[in-house]
């Protein structure tokens with residue numbers, strides 16, 4: 095048994111004993127109190143009886159003397175009085191009178207007894223000689239006084255005793271109440287303390303250890319409650335994300351990245367009012383719930399927070415600024431009653447729309463976004479049926495060698511052709527399928543379509559050039575990814591080297607180990623591996639160094655004229671020069687002008703993919719193009735003789 099368990103058991107046993115002692119103490123207190131009350135009642139009754147009999151002794155003696163003097167003596171009365179006095183003296187007798195052990199009382203009783211003996215002697219003398227009448231009367235007076243004194247003494251004693259009992263009972267009751275009060279206070283304090291501890295513990299569990307912000311789950315709980323008790327207040331949910339935070343981590347180090355996140359949480363926390371909350375979703379994503387009067391005010395508050403984090407960063411050694419993208423969803427802008435989950439989703443959705451050119455990186459969820467969201471839902475909903483009905487079709491975009499201006503290979507690009515003929519571009523549905531994790535289904539579908547086509551081309555003796563397919567990063571983390579792709583490839587008996595897998599660079603930084611292993615498995619299985627969209631987002635040449643890839647595809651951003659063309663050109667020249675030395679084939683994407691082609695040819699870029707040569711085209715069109723080209727150049731057109739790395743790239747390709 096673990097030490098924690100033992101401790102918990104000991105605490106439980108202690109608690110039980112504590113409860114038992116409390117109950118026993120209570121019962122004992124009640125028993126003592128009942129005993130005292132019983133004794134008080136009994137004593138009151140017996141003292142009453144005693145005083146009654148003392149009064150009787152006094153009255154009966156007077157009656158006895160009266161009877162003697164009137165000539166009707168009564169010896170029975172004498173016997174009666176004898177037995178009462180004897181009972182009073184000994185505490186035993188037929189009258190059940192208790193012996194009261196009070197000195198004053200006992201003294202009075204002895205005196206009374208003596209007086210009684212004297213009185214009896216005087217009665218006897220009077221019976222013999224009536225001249226003793228005066229002596230008898232005097233004796234009777236003395237006796238009366240003595241019995242009076244005895245009654246008063248007994249009364250005083252009884253009062254004293256009852257008073258004592260009353261005081262003891264009072265003290266006891268006060269004691270019990272006091273002890274109970276004490277126990278109650280202690281217990282109450284303990285409960286309060288435990289509650290406090292519990293609260294602290296819960297709070298700790300619901301907070302992110304790095305930033306001390308609420309975890310997403312805790313944030314949802316708190317925010318949902320605030321929304322439910324909103325009492326006329328308006329609320330908005332914020333979803334914040336730092337642009338290119340990976341860059342900060344990679345360039346300035348993770349500890350600096352952590353510091354920024356903690357600082358951001360601290361600035362956010364200062365901004366929060368009592369009826370507001372914020373939390374950390376993951377990495378560099380935060381959510382917040384703010385109440386407001388005007389949307390302008392919401393905007394200002396967020397801007398203030400972001401200004402502070404920028405100031406913090408600019409005051410650092412590296413002076414690197416950071417852009418915060420933020421989506422805001424005001425509960426009032428949503429017609430249907432929404433849970434915090436859906437509000438967060440909508441705020442996140444608005445955040446993703448920031449790039450659409452809203453001011454300073456903030457975007458409010460609105461009707462346009464709602465429609466977009468609805469369209470996405472429809473896409474999500476229709477996907478499976480569309481796969482079954484083969485609504486997804488594959489387009490091919492040739493990659494051309496600038497050396498020979500001839501097609502070397504192609505990229506398979508998916509399109510969604512709706513039954514009404516409407517053609518949907520991948521940019522509209524791929525992100526949706528990536529979000530709902532169904533993209534592997536589509537990727538496999540495209541891959542199999544390419545295999546089927548290549549098989550047919552090979553079977554029909556047509557030129558079959560390598561085709562690259564895109565795969566989502568999600569696949570790389572699935573253990574059977576390579577196995578599945580190899581099985582499909584083998585099913586259609588596609589020779590090694592005819593298929594290429596393109597994956598995007600952004601995913602690489604998640605787990606180098608997984609990436610390396612997958613790339614190795616893919617290459618062992620005969621697939622060509624390429625990194626797509628290099629230069630889009632945060633790029634690092636360490637990717638090329640760390641992964642044993644065959645092809646590097648430079649993104650169109652390098653070739654767009656944004657005023658930095660000359661700089662970009664130098665950069666591209668440098669990259670291509672370096673990458674070629676590593677034996678990696680270079681492909682330039684998005685090339686639209688002959689001037690660009692000229693430049694790329696000059697710096698010995700291996701392949702060009704762009705509208706300048708060909709746009710993505712339907713399979714039939716591409717097939718016809720290949721046949722036409724091979725006819726133009728002869729039967730061996732499929733096996734070109736390109737220069738440099740493109741040559742190496744094609745070495746494994748079979749002739750068409």
Ligand code: C2E
Nearest residue numbers: 507508519520537540564565566684685686703704705710
């Ligand atoms: P990508 O893999 O980088 O594909 C190249 C994209 O650039 C294609 O867009 C292509 O049509 C476009 N492009 C090529 N040359 C030019 C040019 O000269 N000018 C311009 N403006 N664009 C050019 P497309 O077909 O819309 O595909 C967009 C993205 O969708 C692809 O980018 C790829 O990331 C993704 N995608 C396409 N098919 C699939 C697929 O089957 N699976 C997955 N996971 N993603 C796919």
Ligand code: MG
Nearest residue numbers: 505564596626
């Ligand atoms: Mg691609």
Ligand code: MG
Nearest residue numbers: 626627647683
């Ligand atoms: Mg690309």
